[in-house]
Amino acid sequence: MSTSIVQAREERTRWFRDARFGMFIHWGLYAIPARGEWVRGIERMSAEQYTAYFDEFDPADYDPVSWAKAAKQAGMKYAVLTAKHHDGFCLFDSQLTNFTSVHTRAGRDLVKEFVEAFRAEGLRVGLYYSLIDWHHEDYPAYGDAYHPMRDNEAFQRTEEQFERYLEYMHGQVRELLTGYGKLDIMWFDFSYGDMSGEKWRATELVRMIRELQPHIVIDNRLERNNEHQSSIYTEHPAEFSGDFASPEQIIPPSGVTDNQGAPIPWEACITLNNNWGYAPADRAHKSAKTVIRKLVECVSKNGNLLLNIGPDAKGRIPQWSLDVLEQVGDWLRLNGDSIYGCGQAKRSKPDWGRYTQKGNKLYAHLFEQEIGAILLQNLEGKIKHARLLADGSELVLSRPWNAAMFPDDAFVNFASPTVFTYALPDERDTVLELELIEETDQPAG
Incomplete structure (x- = not known):
């Protein structure tokens, strides 16, 4: 069973x-x-206090077409929207609750508009669904780790109530999978404590998902990290282990592998400031340079980057976020060949940056300016052509007079004389495309 699970995962992803x-x-x-x-959870808001936001929710400027165009311009290939977060509020037209966008002043199925707009731009679509629900009257409250009423004894819950909640939760997932056409990703969040795995009736849930949309890619958050002997981090994952690992606000130092060292599909989810939701007081904005380099780092370790934006209450993406996305997109239009379809190169990380690879194309991402010619370790006699990826211009391969002590290393530079030091054409990340003469190394993931 587990072997077929891994094989199916490789095909789906x-x-x-x-x-x-x-x-x-x-x-x-x-x-x-x-x-x-x-x-709501941090400030321990009551349901009555939080309902005030439900009563005034009216995103008059929500335009998912503009969101989709911004994502496409940024070079993104897919998008994941929070259909329901921990507060239990649904952006879709659920028949199982009135706590939805359709019953606000908006009066709209916001998920429906999202999937239609992003598909129209040729982007794949995914939906985030919180396993946690602070609005539902049957979800565990008193004594829970996170519920707003976790310290209020009046909010005791029974196992019978939790079973009713699970019927609700499974029912909403079915609604998402049957009401919005083909979805590409089901992004669950999250397991904690004993709220994990079969506590969610996870095998039953995943079997329903596979029956309805067998192609869909599922994250690994129905289980806790390294919780089970049969997890995504083992060579024998469970059915509910998911298709990809989902490190949050961190990029693993060596990528993600199972306990046998085999690569696992993974995706680092990262915020553009320090918050997922809209927080205008948080001005710790990441630069386009940081985003570009972190994207390269993920790819160099066989991973993806899922970059978050938090629209405001009116439905607008903040302008500073759009500016960063535009700059990243400008870089990707020139250098996307070093990202899409690429993965880890079977070479050690160079001092000046990182490598990504696709077939016999090795991409050198220069983050730091070298003194003199750029040293390409263990590549002497192995490079057929060297070009600047952004414009296709030829680069100069050489054996500088001062390189006799490095017989196995190749050297390249932007102009002659090759012993001179030249400024990087793009200080964010200058990419060299190195076409290798013979290359058996393939991206590992």
Whole structure:
């Protein structure tokens, strides 16, 4: 069983491992208080207090067509929207609750508009669904680790109530999988404590998902990291282990592998500031340079980057976020061949940056300026052509007079004399395309 699970995972994630770059969108009622998506839980708001945001939710400027165009311009290949976050508010027209966007002043099925707009731009679509629900009256409250009423004894829950919640949760997942056409990703969040694995009736849930949409890619958050002997991190994953690992706000130092060292599909989900939801007071904005280099780092380790944006209460993506996305897209239009369909090169990380690879094309990502010619370790006699990827211009391969002590290393530079030091054409990341004469090394993931 587990061997077939891994084989099916490899087939399902083929497009995912080629795409490499996606947009995460955290949006909901929490955009109104604008203190992050966990605001109800952190501030222990009552249902009555939080309902005030439901009553005033009216994103008059919500235009998913413009969102989709921004994602495509940024070079993203897929997008994931929070259909329901921990607060239980649904951006879709659920028949199982009235706590949805359709019953607000918006009066709209916002998920429906999202999937239609992003598909129209040729982007794959995914939906985030929180396993946690602070609005549902049957979800564990008193004594829970995160529920707003975790310290209020009046909110005791029984096992019978939790079973009713699971019927609700499974029912909403079915609604998403049957009401919006083909979805590419089902992004669950998250397991904790004993709320994990079969506590969610996870095998039953995944079997329903596979029956309805067998092609869909699922993250690994129905289980806790390294929780089971049969997890995504083992060579014998469970059915509910998912198709890809999902490190959050961190890029693993060596990528992600199972306990036998075999690569696992993975995706680092990263915010553009320090919050997932809209938080205008958070001005710790990541630069386009940082995003570009972190995308390259993910790909160099066989991973994807899922970059989050948090629209405001009116439905607008903040202008500073759009500016960063535009700059990243400008770089990708010139250098995308070094990202899409690429993976880890079977070479050690160079001092000046990173490598990515696709077939016999080795891409050198220069983050730091070298003194004199650029040293390409152990590549002497192995390079057929060297070009600047951004414009296709030929680069000069040479054996500088001062390189006699490095007989196995190749040297390249932007002009002659090759012993001179030249400024990097793009200080964010200058990419060299090295076509190798003979290369048996293939990207590992």
